[in-house]
Amino acid sequence: MQNSASLVVVLGTGGTIAGTAASSSDDRGYTAAQLSIAQLLATVPDGVGVPVEAEQVAQVDSKDMSHAIWQALALRVAHHLARTEVAGIVISHGTDTLEETAYFLQRVLAPVKPVVLTGAMRPATSAQADGPRNLRDAMLVARHASSVGLTGVLAVLNGVVHGAQQVRKAHPTRLDAFDSGEAGPLAAVDNGVLRYLAAPAPGPLPPVTAALHCAVADWPRVDIVVSHAGASGAVVRALCADGVVGLVVAATGNGTLHHEIEAALLTAQAQGVAVRCSSRRGDGRVAQPAAKGLLEASDLSPVKARIELMLGLMPPGAP
Ligand code: ASP
Numbered sequence: 001m002q003n004s005a006s007l008v009v010v011l012g013t014g015g016t017i018a019g020t021a022a023s024s025s026d027d028r029g030y031t032a033a034q035l036s037i038a039q040l041l042a043t044v045p046d047g048v049g050v051p052v053e054a055e056q057v058a059q060v061d062s063k064d065m066s067h068a069i070w071q072a073l074a075l076r077v078a079h080h081l082a083r084t085e086v087a088g089i090v091i092s093h094g095t096d097t098l099e100e101t102a103y104f105l106q107r108v109l110a111p112v113k114p115v116v117l118t119g120a121m122r123p124a125t126s127a128q129a130d131g132p133r134n135l136r137d138a139m140l141v142a143r144h145a146s147s148v149g150l151t152g153v154l155a156v157l158n159g160v161v162h163g164a165q166q167v168r169k170a171h172p173t174r175l176d177a178f179d180s181g182e183a184g185p186l187a188a189v190d191n192g193v194l195r196y197l198a199a200p201a202p203g204p205l206p207p208v209t210a211a212l213h214c215a216v217a218d219w220p221r222v223d224i225v226v227s228h229a230g231a232s233g234a235v236v237r238a239l240c241a242d243g244v245v246g247l248v249v250a251a252t253g254n255g256t257l258h259h260e261i262e263a264a265l266l267t268a269q270a271q272g273v274a275v276r277c278s279s280r281r282g283d284g285r286v287a288q289p290a291a292k293g294l295l296e297a298s299d300l301s302p303v304k305a306r307i308e309l310m311l312g313l314m315p316p317g318a319p
Pocket of ligand 1: 063
């Protein structure tokens with residue numbers, strides 16, 4: 001599909017990519033979310049030869065990402081996607097929760113144009129900053145992905161293009177910190193050229209647009225608990241007493257649960273709390289139901305299963 005729209009809108013949200021340190025040799029002792037998206041764009045090598053528009057939506061270290069920012073971001077993305085002159089969107093984001101924001105936007109918007117998240121493992125002041133190159137690659141993908149059949153929410157880091165469902169941060173410090181697990185990446189950006197690697201993905205799930213309109217304070221509270229050696233049901237009981245309406249459990253092995261946490265989850269479910277069973281392993285889909293009577297969270301990681309369950313429990317609200 002040839003895309004005649006050419007404008008790329010770049011939305012800034014903070015992160016290490018916008019971080020600064022006192023010295024250009026310091027890649028660790030920096031403060032995230034200091035530079036504006038306009039300042040970051042000024043560092044991109046050679047531009048991308050397409051018109052670019054920038055907007056600051058938030059300025060946070062993404063470890064502190066909130067539902068309120070998610071909603072504001074989704075509304076700005078939806079606004080820009082509706083403009084005929086826009087080919088795609090880039091979102092500059094911290095790497096810590098990038099995979100969660102990607103999955104949220106995919107499930108709320110199911111965009112038909114590319115929405116490309118990127119970030120950096122080194123601050124903007126680093127002598128070897130990776131942000132400028134990542135931003136450039138992301139802009140290129142936002143401009144050209146539709147023409148090779150790539151749409152929806154993507155993540156581009158270190159020259160690799162990942163889908164929103166699979167992308168995950170797999171290493172705390174390396175430049176190639178992201179992967180797509182067993183599924184593998186969708187494409188690569190090599191010296192300014194987008195190369196498509198994967199077979200076309202099946203069509204996206206219909207979007208859950210309620211999250212665009214429902215007041216954030218009314219979003220259903222869903223938390224994550226982990227099954228581990230020596231686990232008890234205490235955390236589950238405390239969360240239920242505190243008003244949680246949904247729980248995702250990160251299970252061991254092939255969807256197994258410590259018997260104490262399993263008993264507490266079954267009790268919570270009987271009391272009306274929605275429970276989904278995900279896996280604390282990185283790869284492989286659970287091949288058997290986790291526990292008698294608990295639903296499986298398909299192949300989603302615990303943090304993405306939390307988003308899916310929260311959206312599933314969201315009151316429909318007015319469009
Ligand atoms: N803590 C930073 C953030 O997520 C890490 C990063 O961006 O790489 O905003």
